[in-house]
Amino acid sequence: MKKHVLMLVFGALCAAHVAGADTLKIGFNAPLTGFAAADGKSALTGAELAVEQINAAGGVNGKQLELIVYDDQASPKEAVPVANRLIEQDKVNIGISGSYSGATRAAAGVYQAAGVPYISAYAVHPDITRSGDYVFRTSFVGEVQGRAGAKLIGDMLAKKRVVLITLKNDFGKSLAAGFREAAGQFGVNIVNEYEYSIKDRQFGPIVAKVKSDNPEAIYASGYFFTAGPLVSQLRSAGIDVPVIGQEGYDSQKFIEIAGAAAEGTIITTSLDRDSNAGETRDFIREFEKKAGYKVDMVAASGHTAVKVAAAALAKATSGKALRDAVAATRLVASTGEISFNDLGEVRKDVQVQVVKNAAWHHHSTISDAKLLAPPMK
Amino acid sequence: MLFLELFLQGLVQGSIYALIAIGLTLVYGLLRVLHVAHAGLFTLGGYLGVLVTNASGSLALAMLVAIAVVGSLGMAIYRLCYQPLLEKPPFVALIASIGLFIAMEELYRLIFGPYGMSYVQPPLQDVIVFAGLSLKLAELTTMAIALAAVVGLALLAGRTRLGLAWRASVTVPQMAASFGIDIVRIRYLNFFIASGLAAVAGVMVALLNNLVEPTMGSVPSYKALAIIVLGGLGNVRGTLLAALALGVIESYGTIYLGQLLDRDAIAFAFLIAVLMVRPQGLFGKR
Incomplete structure (x- = not known):
C-alpha cells in the first residue's frame, strides 16, 4: 500500500514537473506589504486577470501562462533579490514590474544584465528604460504626463496662474519637471511651488499659503492617499479653483477619501472609464467582477503589461528574439493602443478624467504626438 | 494674516503630536521604556473611530469605544510584553516594542486591507471663520481635546490621592510600594490613560485626513x-510645549524651508539644535 502511495506521489510530481516545463513564466514584482500595498494589490489583480483570460482562451501557442509573484515592498533593496530570484531560480521568460519607480529602476538593471526582457507597468521615472534595450514601459514617463498637464491647464482650461504642489519623490519630481518644461509653451505662469513628503497627510500650512497665492489652478502631484486629504483640505479652506492631478489619483479611493471635495478634480491618466473600445470595456467589467471594487489605473496597467508580454511570447520565448518581439509590439490593450519607441517607451494618448457624481468620467483625450513624445535616449 | 494662519495650523498639528507624545512620556516616566508600539495603538484608534462612526453614525460613541478598546489593549501590552522584560536591560523592551509595532502594522493590513478606510460621512467638517482666520471644526476639536487632556492629567496628578500615588510611583517606586501603594495597579492605569490618549489622537487624525491606513503610525x-526627548523625558508639561513648538516650527518650515528640508527633517534638525544647547531637553531637569 505504502509503495502505491509513493508511486502516486512520484507520478504526481512528474506530472507537475512536466506541467511546469509546459508553462511560460512571467515574473512579477509588486509591493504587497508596506505603504504601497494597495497599488501593488490592484496591479497584481489586473495582471492575474490578464493571465486568466489568456489561459482560458487556450494560452499562448498552446502553453499556459504562469505568473510568479514576489513582494518587493516598493523598495529598491527588496527588488534586486526578487529580480535575481525570478531570473536565476524561477527562470522566468519575461519580467513585469507592478511596482513604483525606485524598486523598478533597481530591478531593471538586473533584468538588463541577464538579457531577460522587463516591462514596467506604471512606474514613471525616466531612468528605468535607460537601463538598456531589454527594458520597456507601458505607461507614461512622468515628464510626458507633466507636459500633458501643462497643456490641459494652460490651453484646454485656459488657466494661467498656477501653483505647483509637488510630491517629493521620483513620481512627483518628474511630473513637475515635465510641467515646467511645457508651461511656457501654453502661457502658464508658475506662481509658486511647494513640496511635500509621501508620508504627509496634513497640508494645513501649504493650504494656507496657496490660499494667499490666489492661483487660477493648482497642479498637484500625488497618490490617492496623499491627494485625497490634500484636495479635501484645499476645498475646506475655501479654495475653489480647479485641481489638476495625474494617474496617482486614479482610484475610487481618492473619491472616498476626499468625499464631496473630489467633485470636479481633473487628472491625466491611462484609463478611460467611458471608453467605447471593446478591450477597455471588457477589462473594466471583468476586473470589477474579480476584484470586487472599482477599477483603477494601476490595475489596467498591470493588465496591459501582461497582454504585451503574452503577445511577445507568442512570437518568441526568450532572449534577444523575445526582446525584439516586445519592441515590435502593436496591440490594443485596456489602456489604449500600445507601441514602443527605440528607448522602449510607450506611445499612446493621454486620457483626461474628471470626478462627476462620485465617479471618474471622461473629460477629454490629449493626442498631441509631438507634445507627448517620450524621451528617445 | 498668513503668518497667523500658519501659526494656527502649527498648533493643530502640535495638538496631535501632544496627544500621542504625552502617552509616550507617561510610559517612559513610569517604566523607562521607549514604547514605540504606542504608535500602533494610535493607528488602531483611527480604525475604530472610522468603523464605529460608520456603523453607528456617532463620533462620540466611536471615541468611547476607541478609548476603551485601545486603553485595554495598552494594558495587555504592558502585562504581556513589558512586564516580563522589566528586569532586562532597557533595549530589550525597546526592541520588543519595535517588533510589536511592525507586527501591528502588518496585522492591520491583513485585517482591514491595504487600501485604508474613510468616514462615509465625516463629522465636524464645518468651517468656522473668525477674524479672517478659518478652521475646520475637527481642527478646533483636536486642539480642545489636547488642552482638556493636559488639564485633566494635571488635575488628576495634583489634586487626587490616586495622582499622589501615581507621582510617588514615578519618583520613588520602592518607597511607594513600601507605603502600600499598589504599583502594578498604577502601571495599568498609566497604560490605560496613555493608550486612550493615543486612541483619541487616532480618531481625530483619521477625521482630519479622512483616511486611516495601516502605516498611519509610522511617522508618529x-x-x-x-518630542518627548525635547520635552525632557517623562515631563508632561514639557512634552505638551515641545509638541506645540514642533508643530508651529514645522508649519513655518514647510513653507519657508520646504525646498531644503523635509517636514520630518525639520523635527530632527530642531531636536539636534536644542540638544546641543540643552542636553536635558527644553523643559527637562538636569
Whole structure:
C-alpha cells in the first residue's frame, strides 16, 4: 500500500514537473506589504486577470501562462533579490514590474544584465528604460504626463496662474519637471511651488499659503492617499479653483477619501472609464467582477503589461528574439493602443478624467504626438 | 494674516503630536521604556473611530469605544510584553516594542486591507471663520481635546490621592510600594490613560485626513520620540510645549524651508539644535 502511495506521489510530481516545463513564466514584482500595498494589490489583480483570460482562451501557442509573484515592498533593496530570484531560480521568460519607480529602476538593471526582457507597468521615472534595450514601459514617463498637464491647464482650461504642489519623490519630481518644461509653451505662469513628503497627510500650512497665492489652478502631484486629504483640505479652506492631478489619483479611493471635495478634480491618466473600445470595456467589467471594487489605473496597467508580454511570447520565448518581439509590439490593450519607441517607451494618448457624481468620467483625450513624445535616449 | 494662519495650523498639528507624545512620556516616566508600539495603538484608534462612526453614525460613541478598546489593549501590552522584560536591560523592551509595532502594522493590513478606510460621512467638517482666520471644526476639536487632556492629567496628578500615588510611583517606586501603594495597579492605569490618549489622537487624525491606513503610525512612532526627548523625558508639561513648538516650527518650515528640508527633517534638525544647547531637553531637569 505504502509503495502505491509513493508511486502516486512520484507520478504526481512528474506530472507537475512536466506541467511546469509546459508553462511560460512571467515574473512579477509588486509591493504587497508596506505603504504601497494597495497599488501593488490592484496591479497584481489586473495582471492575474490578464493571465486568466489568456489561459482560458487556450494560452499562448498552446502553453499556459504562469505568473510568479514576489513582494518587493516598493523598495529598491527588496527588488534586486526578487529580480535575481525570478531570473536565476524561477527562470522566468519575461519580467513585469507592478511596482513604483525606485524598486523598478533597481530591478531593471538586473533584468538588463541577464538579457531577460522587463516591462514596467506604471512606474514613471525616466531612468528605468535607460537601463538598456531589454527594458520597456507601458505607461507614461512622468515628464510626458507633466507636459500633458501643462497643456490641459494652460490651453484646454485656459488657466494661467498656477501653483505647483509637488510630491517629493521620483513620481512627483518628474511630473513637475515635465510641467515646467511645457508651461511656457501654453502661457502658464508658475506662481509658486511647494513640496511635500509621501508620508504627509496634513497640508494645513501649504493650504494656507496657496490660499494667499490666489492661483487660477493648482497642479498637484500625488497618490490617492496623499491627494485625497490634500484636495479635501484645499476645498475646506475655501479654495475653489480647479485641481489638476495625474494617474496617482486614479482610484475610487481618492473619491472616498476626499468625499464631496473630489467633485470636479481633473487628472491625466491611462484609463478611460467611458471608453467605447471593446478591450477597455471588457477589462473594466471583468476586473470589477474579480476584484470586487472599482477599477483603477494601476490595475489596467498591470493588465496591459501582461497582454504585451503574452503577445511577445507568442512570437518568441526568450532572449534577444523575445526582446525584439516586445519592441515590435502593436496591440490594443485596456489602456489604449500600445507601441514602443527605440528607448522602449510607450506611445499612446493621454486620457483626461474628471470626478462627476462620485465617479471618474471622461473629460477629454490629449493626442498631441509631438507634445507627448517620450524621451528617445 | 498668513503668518497667523500658519501659526494656527502649527498648533493643530502640535495638538496631535501632544496627544500621542504625552502617552509616550507617561510610559517612559513610569517604566523607562521607549514604547514605540504606542504608535500602533494610535493607528488602531483611527480604525475604530472610522468603523464605529460608520456603523453607528456617532463620533462620540466611536471615541468611547476607541478609548476603551485601545486603553485595554495598552494594558495587555504592558502585562504581556513589558512586564516580563522589566528586569532586562532597557533595549530589550525597546526592541520588543519595535517588533510589536511592525507586527501591528502588518496585522492591520491583513485585517482591514491595504487600501485604508474613510468616514462615509465625516463629522465636524464645518468651517468656522473668525477674524479672517478659518478652521475646520475637527481642527478646533483636536486642539480642545489636547488642552482638556493636559488639564485633566494635571488635575488628576495634583489634586487626587490616586495622582499622589501615581507621582510617588514615578519618583520613588520602592518607597511607594513600601507605603502600600499598589504599583502594578498604577502601571495599568498609566497604560490605560496613555493608550486612550493615543486612541483619541487616532480618531481625530483619521477625521482630519479622512483616511486611516495601516502605516498611519509610522511617522508618529519616531517623531513622538523626538518630542518627548525635547520635552525632557517623562515631563508632561514639557512634552505638551515641545509638541506645540514642533508643530508651529514645522508649519513655518514647510513653507519657508520646504525646498531644503523635509517636514520630518525639520523635527530632527530642531531636536539636534536644542540638544546641543540643552542636553536635558527644553523643559527637562538636569
